[in-house]
Amino acid sequence: MYVANLRQTGQYRVKRIIEPELTGPVTLEPTDLNQLRKLLTPDSRTPLPIRIQGAGSACTDCNTSEIGTTIKMTGIDRIINVDSYNHTVTAQAGVLVGDLVTELAEHGLELVGGYDLAGRTIGGAICAPCFGPSIGTHGAYFASNVIGMKIIRGDGELLKLNAGQKNLLGAFRTSFGVLGVIYEATMRVRPIRTFTASHRRVTIDKFATVVDALAGADVGFKFYLMPYRDRVYLDLRRYESDPGNTYNAPWKLKDWGESTVLPHIFKSLNRVVPIQSVRYKLIDTISEATQGLVNSRLVATGSNAASQSNPGGKRPARRCYYSSWCFPAANFSMIVKAYQEFCETTYTTSNYRCDMPAVGYRLSHDATSLLSPSFDESMIALTSASTQPNGWDDFVIDFAEFAEKWGGTPLISQSRALRAEHVIQTYNKRLDFFRRMRRKLDPDNRLLNPFLAQFMQ
Numbered sequence: 305m306y307v308a309n310l311r312q313t314g315q316y317r318v319k320r321i322i323e324p325e326l327t328g329p330v331t332l333e334p335t336d337l338n339q340l341r342k343l344l345t346p347d348s349r350t351p352l353p354i355r356i357q358g359a360g361s362a363c364t365d366c367n368t369s370e371i372g373t374t375i376k377m378t379g380i381d382r383i384i385n386v387d388s389y390n391h392t393v394t395a396q397a398g399v400l401v402g403d404l405v406t407e408l409a410e411h412g413l414e415l416v417g418g419y420d421l422a423g424r425t426i427g428g429a430i431c432a433p434c435f436g437p438s439i440g441t442h443g444a445y446f447a448s449n450v451i452g453m454k455i456i457r458g459d460g461e462l463l464k465l466n467a468g469q470k471n472l473l474g475a476f477r478t479s480f481g482v483l484g485v486i487y488e489a490t491m492r493v494r495p496i497r498t499f500t501a502s503h504r505r506v507t508i509d510k511f512a513t514v515v516d517a518l519a520g521a522d523v524g525f526k527f528y529l530m531p532y533r534d535r536v537y538l539d540l541r542r543y544e545s546d547p548g549n550t551y552n553a554p555w556k557l558k559d560w561g562e563s564t565v566l567p568h569i570f571k572s573l574n575r576v577v578p579i580q581s582v583r584y585k586l587i588d589t590i591s592e593a594t595q596g597l598v599n600s601r602l603v604a605t606g607s608n609a610a611s612q613s614n615p616g617g618k619r620p621a622r623r624c625y626y627s628s629w630c631f632p633a634a635n636f637s638m639i640v641k642a643y644q645e646f647c648e649t650t651y652t653t654s655n656y657r658c659d660m661p662a663v664g665y666r667l668s669h670d671a672t673s674l675l676s677p678s679f680d681e682s683m684i685a686l687t688s689a690s691t692q693p694n695g696w697d698d699f700v701i702d703f704a705e706f707a708e709k710w711g712g713t714p715l716i717s718q719s720r721a722l723r724a725e726h727v728i729q730t731y732n733k734r735l736d737f738f739r740r741m742r743r744k745l746d747p748d749n750r751l752l753n754p755f756l757a758q759f760m761q
């Protein structure tokens with residue numbers, strides 16, 4: 305039987321869900337479908353509202369219920385079938401992306417795109433925009449390759465969607481769990497394909513002159529932006545007929561350097577080096593050295609299987625604070641310079657700056673999900689990240705203001721300090737349609753928390 309952790313004055317008690325006096329906030333981790341379904345049926349005593357959580361890596365309140373029940377999906381984690389002939393995989397929603405990648409590789413297969421942060425769950429990657437340095441100009445998101453889903457609605461009813469139900473599939477992709485709980489999904493995969501990875505170090509001005517061409521090119525495109533050093537480190541991936549050997553080890557080392565070593569070093573430096581100017585000089589020098597040595601020299605060839613970060617499939621650790629916004633690729637040459645100016649001004653006026661480089665990806669034009677952030681045009685997703693909590697909350701408010709001013713599209717799961725009116729304005733008619741559908745599927749708002757109700761009620 306599953307257990308519930310009931311938060312009471314900071315302590316956790318273990319309780320059985322069937323106890324009648326159970327009140328929220330409560331976190332439950334079902335381990336099979338019957339348990340999940342029982343929790344969702346209206347005659348259960350599950351405190352409302354119910355919010356579904358994958359690995360919990362989104363940085364807004366889209367995946368928690370402060371007063372009701374948070375259902376963690378990580379216990380429902382079976383890979384059901386890898387079809388090597390038809391190139392599909394079927395898995396339960398709590399499977400970690402990294403575990404899926406490892407299993408596929410054993411069959412000579414890989415995901416169609418490249419997605420960093422393998423510690424997220426398949427359900428989370430389908431229901432929130434999940435992107436990475438994928439090569440090509442089609443299918444920007446993990447969800448784009450989902451061709452079937454099994455769902456439990458907020459009233460406990462089951463729903464099955466197949467590839468023929470394009471509109472419904474489009475609505476459930478990027479649906480943040482408000483239309484129902486996805487418990488199983490079938491995705492298109494493909495035989496492992498190798499690519500070359502080349503790296504360039506350029507100034508922000510130079511980057512501004514090439515970003516337009518890169519955004520439309522058939523390359524995988526990721527960049528690390530260091531506004532205080534006037535540097536952009538580009539990671540460009542291309543398919544080649546004979547890219548040479550691909551080894552996992554260099555990618556693992558790169559991932560370890562970026563996601564574990566750097567945040568730890570920066571946190572320590574922030575503690576032990578009191579003089580700010582000296583500290584940030586050191587931090588930026590270490591960042592540059594990592595980009596130059598680890599990233600540029602180590603990884604020259606790869607595949608979506610080999611380049612997966614956190615390949616062991618561990619859940620994401622909260623090493624950094626982050627906030628992401630999407631900007632029209634067509635204007636990004638101006639926006640990147642404005643972002644540099646914004647960072648410098650914010651540092652001067654508030655004395656706060658991010659210690660990690662900002663990271664960017666191209667999101668191809670992709671209308672396969674109703675709430676796709678790049679539904680109308682190609683976008684660039686820009687993530688500001690820092691290990692420093694003091695001042696971060698004010699920074700993300702300023703970043704949100706900057707983003708709105710420059711035509712930024714908020715990511716409901718990843719844009720901190722987003723304004724509800726701005727979400728409504730940006731997603732506009734698509735959101736209207738989505739809301740109508742949500743009201744039909746969950747008329748009692750069982751799956752809606754106050755954060756999402758601001759724009760989805």
Ligand SMILES: Cc1cc2nc3c(=O)[nH]c(=O)nc-3n(C[C@H](O)[C@H](O)[C@H](O)COP(=O)(O)OP(=O)(O)OC[C@H]3O[C@@H](n4cnc5c(N)ncnc54)[C@H](O)[C@@H]3O)c2cc1C
Nearest residue numbers: 358359360361362397424425427428431434435480481486
């Ligand atoms: C340091 C860091 C860096 C990141 N960088 C990137 C990045 O580069 N690219 C990127 O795309 N993302 C990035 N993210 C964001 C995050 O990883 C994605 O939003 C991810 O897809 C969320 O997956 P999750 O399993 O953690 O889901 P959660 O965060 O737990 O949930 C996300 C949403 O999906 C819903 N949901 C989850 N599972 C289900 C289900 N089974 N059925 C219905 N609804 C469900 C939740 O209710 C919620 O609304 C980053 C996060 C961190 C912490």
